[in-house]
Amino acid sequence: MRMEAWAQAAKEWAGARRRLRRTSAETSEPVCAFVYDLQGLKKHVSDTVGRLPAYCRMYYAMKANSDARLLTVIRPGVHGFEAASIGEVRKAREVDPDVPVIFGGPGKTDEELQQALRLGVERIHVESLHELRRLCYFADTLGLDITILLRINLPIELPQATLQMGGRATQFGMQESELHEAAAILAGQNRVRMAGFHLHNISNQLDAEAHLKLMEQYITWSRHQRELFGLSKIIVNAGGGIGVNYRQLDRQFDWYRFTEGLQRLGREHAEGVQLDFECGRYLTAFCGVYVTEVLDIKRNYNKAFAILRGGTQHFRLPVSWKHNHPFEVVPVESWPFPFPRPGIEHEKVTLVGQLCTPKDVFATDEPVRRLQCGDLVLFVLAGAYGWTISHHDFLSHPHPDMVYY
Numbered sequence: 001m002r003m004e005a006w007a008q009a010a011k012e013w014a015g016a017r018r019r020l021r022r023t024s025a026e027t028s029e030p031v032c033a034f035v036y037d038l039q040g041l042k043k044h045v046s047d048t049v050g051r052l053p054a055y056c057r058m059y060y061a062m063k064a065n066s067d068a069r070l071l072t073v074i075r076p077g078v079h080g081f082e083a084a085s086i087g088e089v090r091k092a093r094e095v096d097p098d099v100p101v102i103f104g105g106p107g108k109t110d111e112e113l114q115q116a117l118r119l120g121v122e123r124i125h126v127e128s129l130h131e132l133r134r135l136c137y138f139a140d141t142l143g144l145d146i147t148i149l150l151r152i153n154l155p156i157e158l159p160q161a162t163l164q165m166g167g168r169a170t171q172f173g174m175q176e177s178e179l180h181e182a183a184a185i186l187a188g189q190n191r192v193r194m195a196g197f198h199l200h201n202i203s204n205q206l207d208a209e210a211h212l213k214l215m216e217q218y219i220t221w222s223r224h225q226r227e228l229f230g231l232s233k234i235i236v237n238a239g240g241g242i243g244v245n246y247r248q249l250d251r252q253f254d255w256y257r258f259t260e261g262l263q264r265l266g267r268e269h270a271e272g273v274q275l276d277f278e279c280g281r282y283l284t285a286f287c288g289v290y291v292t293e294v295l296d297i298k299r300n301y302n303k304a305f306a307i308l309r310g311g312t313q314h315f316r317l318p319v320s321w322k323h324n325h326p327f328e329v330v331p332v333e334s335w336p337f338p339f340p341r342p343g344i345e346h347e348k349v350t351l352v353g354q355l356c357t358p359k360d361v362f363a364t365d366e367p368v369r370r371l372q373c374g375d376l377v378l379f380v381l382a383g384a385y386g387w388t389i390s391h392h393d394f395l396s397h398p399h400p401d402m403v404y405y
């Protein structure tokens with residue numbers, strides 16, 4: 001949905017919510033909800049995945065948003081789901097018992113590795129030599145076969161990324177220098193089949209050309225390692241990390257240019273390579289908004305604050321990324337009280353939630369034309385890493401409604 005459509009939908013929904021409030025004493029709750037556009041999601045996933053060349057596949061990284069309603073919509077548009085815990089593997093299977101699931105993440109427990117083998121996941125991404133040894137052991141004792149990718153933390157510098165997962169010291173993957181030992185471990189067993197590499201060095205990449213260069217580096221490096229593992233074909237999982245621009249909404253990652261480049265890369269460099277993506281943010285960020293009501297407006301030490309229903313316990317993304325989250329004011333005409341309505345005009349305002357901590361901030365010193373108590377504030381790009389990453393029960397406020405269009 002476009003911004004105007006979101007605003008309209010939020011207004012209609014808030015109106016319905018208020019009518020309900022008037023007819024029932026119990027529902028005196030102010031507006032506060034995540035609203036998802038399922039049709040928009042379906043179209044975005046299909047447009048995005050539809051542009052990939054034939055040697056590429058798309059998985060959805062469930063951790064961005066594992067809401068079952070969203071998963072059901074995404075499922076037909078992608079090759080499979082990427083799960084980062086056994087909990088996510090189970091959620092995936094509830095949506096579709098046959099969906100291919102790849103299982104990654106650091107710190108897999110013995111129980112998780114055995115469950116993954118029993119549940120027949122498509123692949124496991126192995127993050128360390130110790131994990132590799134344990135997996136070989138369990139595959140052997142359970143008598144179950146499994147395909148794996150080795151997650152390698154490649155020494156590639158990525159200065160422009162918001163979050164760097166590799167190319168420097170992080171907890172992810174193993175080092176290039178451990179490859180020979182990995183090959184030796186794998187040579188001594190026959191249940192675990194190594195099929196390629198998992199390389200997810202970057203998060204929130206906004207530059208399509210830079211990302212293409214990275215893909216080329218991933219592919220070239222992976223092809224060089226084939227001999228060591230006796231592989232003619234190889235899977236390269238390039239992770240997720242396609243970014244969403246929260247600062248300039250009209251300057252998003254150029255997926256068209258990226259996929260054009262992938263076509264070229266496929267012709268020139270990718271013989272014998274299956275290139276997999278596991279995107280989270282880029283697939284679901286656009287389909288959701290967090291909409292909430294202004295409870296109070298006040299001035300403190302010459303700064304204007306708007307206190308909103310809910311808070312970062314619902315929507316932690318702006319705090320975790322330390323940014324001002326983009327929003328739109330949806331004016332509401334009605335005012336129920338006989339006394340004046342607090343408001344500001346042509347002023348900068350800091351938008352906060354109800355939590356008793358000064359860190360409960362969505363945006364600082366943002367100019368607004370007009371904002372009044374009872375208006376709605378609509379935070380866009382809230383479909384990924386919103387509700388899912390938040391500490392829901394801090395202060396025991398009610399959870400937001402979940403609304404699906």
Ligand SMILES: *Cc1c(COP(=O)(O)O)cnc(C)c1O
Pocket residue numbers: 061063064082104105200203204239240241242278279280281282
């Ligand atoms: C988080 C994560 C993803 C998804 O990343 P996005 O930035 O949401 O696309 C994919 N793969 C791995 C291993 C991850 O940790």
